[in-house]
Amino acid sequence: MAEITPFVPLFRQQFPQIHSIDDPIQLLDYTVDDRLPDILMQPQTIEEAARIVKFFHAQKLSVLPRGNGTHMSIGDLPAHINALLETTAFNHVLEHEAPDLTCRTEAGITLAQLQAQLKNKGQRLALDPPNAETATIGGILATNDSGPKRLRYGSARDQVIGLSVIQANGEISHSGGRVVKNVAGYDLNKLYIGSFGTLGIIVEANFKLYPLAPAERTLLFTFESIEDAMQATIGLTSSTLAPSAIELLTLQGPKDASPFFAFSLPETGYTLAVNFENSTIAMTRQINEALKIAQTHHAFLREDLEGQEQERFWQMISLQIQSALSCKINLPVTRIAGLIDQVETICKHQHLIANIVAHAGNGIAYVELGPYNAMSRIITAITTLRNFAQANKGNLVLERCSTQLKQHLSVWGEPRADFDMMKRLKHQFDPDGVFVRGRYLGGL
Amino acid sequence: MRLYFTFSDMHGIISILEMFIITSSEGKQGRKMSIIEEPFTTTTEPPYTRLSEKTKIQVIKALQEVSGKAYVLHTLYDLALYEYDASIERARPDIVVLPASTQEVAAIVKIATHYHIPVVPRGAGTGLSGGAIPIYGGIVVTFTRMNHILAIDYENLRATVEPGVVNIHLNQALNPHGYAYVPDPSSQRACTIGGNVGENAGGPHTLVYGVTTNHVLGLEIVTSEGEILEIGGEAYDTPGFDLTGLLVGSEGTLCIVTKIIVRIVPLAEDVKTMIAVFDTIEDASNTVSEIIASGIIPTAIEMMDQLILQAVEADSHAGYPLDAAAVLLMETEGMREAVNAQIEEIVAICKKNQARVVRIAADENERQLLWAGRKNAFGAVGRISPEFYVQDGVVPRTQLPYVLRCISEICRRYQLKVGNVFHAGDGNLHPLILFDAQVPGELERVRLAGHEILEICAAVGGTITGEHGVGLEKQAEMALIFTEVDLRIMKKVQTAWNPDQLFNPGKLFPLPGRCADVKQL
Known part of the structure; x- marks a missing residue:
């Protein structure tokens, strides 16, 4: 068992009211890449959180922020974690200025909770990453997570208009503001989004909002060739239609979720799911024109989904992106077909199975590889795919994998x-290395 | 030559003195501190002294070797063109260079580092906040020759351009193919994409599509060490910090941008433009609030008040009414059916708010004319006033009626005429305060009124600049919306990237000695 670290009694003496856990058994649920934090801090307010960071800064100890932990697996192996700081207690919507289409919320709230409150006034945040029920706003922003509808609405960087952030010395700073247009000073919001807690802890966020879509439909097409599927995608993105999402699915492996949803995806070929949100009046023609474009590229229409069925379908898609081993590959859209070919070839050679879900219109592919314990073959495959991505103006991030694989x-x-x-930025923001190093790009 | 330089320096000193005299006589009236009490020109930091003539000759020679004799300007006559932008500030550079390539820019930066001379990047000089004004002199790098569209990739919806490409030229290249680059500042016929990136420019059509930062995916930059770097790229989500997002809108204070990858979009199937005419500003601003609240998001909602309408109509004969208190110029685009439905809803809201007339542009010609009127509004005001000062505050859209009332009250108190022409849909105000610098004390009153307007914007939860940038103009006002901690964090960014303030020194941050004025939360 880990020895009792000397700062724990000091901390408890100074902050008797702040809830914390240092029992190693309980902390097992909170390991990050098999590393046990010394202590879990559960501040009830943002001010408490700031005081914690200030304490740890003064003691030259390290802090790692955590929401509900849905994305803690992303990142290289961490350096020693003194404190894991949980943000889930600050979960209040502070303002919802519905007539101004903006809101201000504490960052520990889950996306689903926030959406439920916004929905009361007919609005929503246009972000649809997976795990809405558990993922916190802070976590989503820190990891720059996004979903299929980023095709139409963009990602977190396009929705955030202001942030409050606990700095490495425990001070709380603000960036941006509460209005939809703002160029005063450096756009630090952009810097914090996707910085994985290496520069500060996001504790509050201001967003611009959208009205709920009056009507929504999803078409499912199947294509025999990937080239056709991607040409149809490009046909759609360069048309005057405004699809909210174009997802490409090609599933070879076990489709864990399908039976649960009483819904099966095709065994062969490439599926394109095209989502439209629109006024009812423009929907019919959007659908008809989309059908025409797809047919030009030899598509078969499989389904036309609405209502609950449609909801279930998109839930299933988001679950597909979460297996034990998946990489996110970002490319120009025209290189996606080549990527899929590449994945298929590698799988054949290395005897692997791949499931691919791609935001086809954005050029973002999530590739799940299995069996995930086939270490050396997986390493070869990922290395090949990474080289392919880099040679094609893109990149590959290993979003989910075992701690063991991260050693290779x-x-x-x-x-x-x-x-x-x-x-240089990291050095300026966190010269003493309060925010746990090792996990982010280049070990930042 | 010697005479010229002496004259030039004298000129500079005189204007500084003038400003200072005006300041000390008027600035102490109000209880509040303003920009004027400590004019930027008196700042001692960063420590740049004017070039000695001997050094200047050496620098000119070095620069000539990089860019060629014809592209290094240093005579008073040539430099005079570069002492202005579209703000009310001015300062003369020592040297202007017109590089033709990224490598030349990098070489220029290295020369500047060697001689410790500031470098100020400049597009077309249409900026409204003094971003391109070289207040410490030095080298102005202007991108007139780096004006090539390097690539357009329709399938991937990307274009790669050099910073000197004029905004509208990119659109002229794209439109015939059915595509567009969205951000369209009113100065788009002159302003450059590089300048747009520097200031994170907006425009009337940002309501749905966002400002420059939402359309830039990658950059090539030159750092303050003269290193050339690729930032971001054609694909999304490059691992690591979103440096592209940080650099867009950094006002030339962190790096020099030499290449830009932007997102392009297909042109909409249908576009409809309309005007709604109101007898009171109140009705017009209530209409804006109600349209936004109803969840309709048109592509543009612009407001012009009577003073502006009269100037615009005299200038471009677009058919705007002269006797209206305010006109809303609105546009919606998308699928034909959706556009028609939106127009119906908008018309209903206008009528409910006592719009006197609602007119939908009958054809493309009328549409273009209405927009030409709006986009030339600043120029048109030149007909009725020798000079004007434009502010750029943003307020929550629900606060528009209140803030517009405050603006007219403030200007009345300072005995200044004000016209409003602005992006109402975003809550982005552009009060144009008319003045004549020849009238003693008038410029001073203009600055004070401008400051008070921004105080109101800040007080209702808004910001001091929505698209024009901080530059020289709103340095003091940064303290209205940011705490000392907030500003210190921004300063860290500058320290990380531009530690000696080689790039665009003396901008963006409140000036030394003004810390007491920093907002306390």
Whole structure:
């Protein structure tokens, strides 16, 4: 068992009211890549959280922020974690200015909770990453997570208008503001989004909002060739139609979720799910024109989904992206077909199975590989795919994998020439290394 | 030559003195501190002294070797063009260079580092906040020659451009193919994409599509060490910090941008433009609030008040009414059916709010004319006033009626005429305060009124600039919306990337000695 670290009694003496756990058995649920934090802090307010960071900064100890932990697996192996700081207690919507289409919320709230409150006034946050029920806003922003509808609405960087962040010394700073347009000073929101807690802890966020869609439909097409599927995708993105999402699915492996949803995806070929949100009046023609474009590229229409069926379908898609081993590959859209070919070839050679879910219109592919314990073959496959991505103006991030695999493969890939500029920022924001190092690009 | 330089320096000193005299006589009236009490020109930090003539000759020679004699300007005559932008500030550079390539830019930066001379990047000089004004002199790098569209990739919806490409030229290349680059500042016929990136420019059509930052995916930059770096790229979500997001809108204070990868979009199937005419500003602003609240998001909602309408109509004869208190210029685009439905809803809201007339542009010609009127509004105001000062505050859209009332009250108190022409849908105000710098004390009153307007914007939860940038103009006002901690964090970014303030020194941050004025939360 871990020995009692000397700072724990000091901390408890100074902050008797702050809830914390240092029992190693209980902490087992909170390991990060098999590393046990010394203590879990559960502050009830943002101010408490700031005081904790200030204490740890003064003691030269390290802190790692955590929401509900849905994304703690992303990242290289962490350096020693003194404290894991849980943000889930600050979960209040502070303002919902419905007539102004903006809101301000504490960052420990889950996306689903936030959406439920916004829905009361007919609005929503246009972010649809997986795990809405558990993922917190802070976690979603820190990991820059997104979903299929980023095709139409963009990602977190396009929705956030302001942030409050606990800095490495425990001070709380603000960036941006509460209005939808703002160029005062540096756009630090962009810097914090996707920084994985290496620069600060996001504790509050201001968003611009959208009205709920009056009507929504999803078409499912099947294609025999990937080239056709991607040409249809490009046909749609370059048309005057405004699909909210174009998801490409190709599933070879076991489809865990399908039976549960009483819904099966095709065994062969490539499926394209095209989602439209629109006024009812424009929907019919959107659908008809989309059908025409798809047919030009030899598609078979399989389903036309609405209502609950449609909801279940998209839930299933989001579950597909969460197996034990998956990589996220970002490419120009026209290179996605080549990527899929590449994945199929590698799978054949290495005797692997791949499931692919791609935001086809954005050029973002989530590739799940199995069996995940086939270490050396997996390493070969991922290395090949990473080289392919880099040769095609893209990149590969290993979003989910075992701790063991991280000893052989970098989660982020080699940093590029601009890494020095990132290091300089990290050094300015967190010179003493309060925020746990090791996990982010280049070990930041 | 010697005479010229002496004259030039004298000129600079005189304007500084003028400003200072005005300041000390008027600035102490109000209890509140303003920009004027400590004019930027008196700041001692960063420590840049004007170039000695000897050094200047050496620098010119070095620069000539990089870019060629013809592209290094240093005579008073040539430099005079570069002492302005579209703000009310001015300062003369020592040297202007027109590089033709990224490598040249990198070489120029290295020369500047060697001689410790500031470098100020400049697009077309249409900026409204003094971003391109070289207040410490030094080298202005202007991108007139780096004006090539390097690639357009329709399938991937990307274009790669050099920073000197004029905004509208990109659209002229894209439109015939059925595509567009969305951000369209009113100065788009002159302003460059590089300048747009520097200021994170907006425009009337940002309501749905966002501002420049939402359309830039990658950059090539030159760092303050003269290193050339690729940032971001054509694909999304490059691992590591979103440096592209940080650099867009950094006002030339962190790096020099030499290449830009932007997102392009297919043109909408249908576009409809309409005007709604109101007898009171109140009705017009209530209409805006109600349209936004109803969940309809048109692509543009612009407001013009009577003073502006009269100037615009005299200038472009677009058919705007002269006797209206306010007109809303609105546009919606998308699928034909959706556009028609939106128009119906908008018309209903306008009528409910006592719109006198609602007119939908009958054809493309009328549409273009209405927009030409709006986009030339700043120029048109030149007909009725020798000078104007434009502010750029943003307020929550629900606060528009209140803030517009405050603006007219403030200007009345300072005995200044004000016209409003702005992006109402975003809550992004552009009060144009008319003045004549020849009238003693008038410029001073203009600055004070401008400051008070921004105080109101900040007080209702808004911001001091929505698209024009902080530059020289709103440095003091940064303290209205950011705490000392917030500003310190921003300063860290500058320290990380531009530690000696080689790039665009003396901008963006409140000036030394003004910490007491920093907002306390």
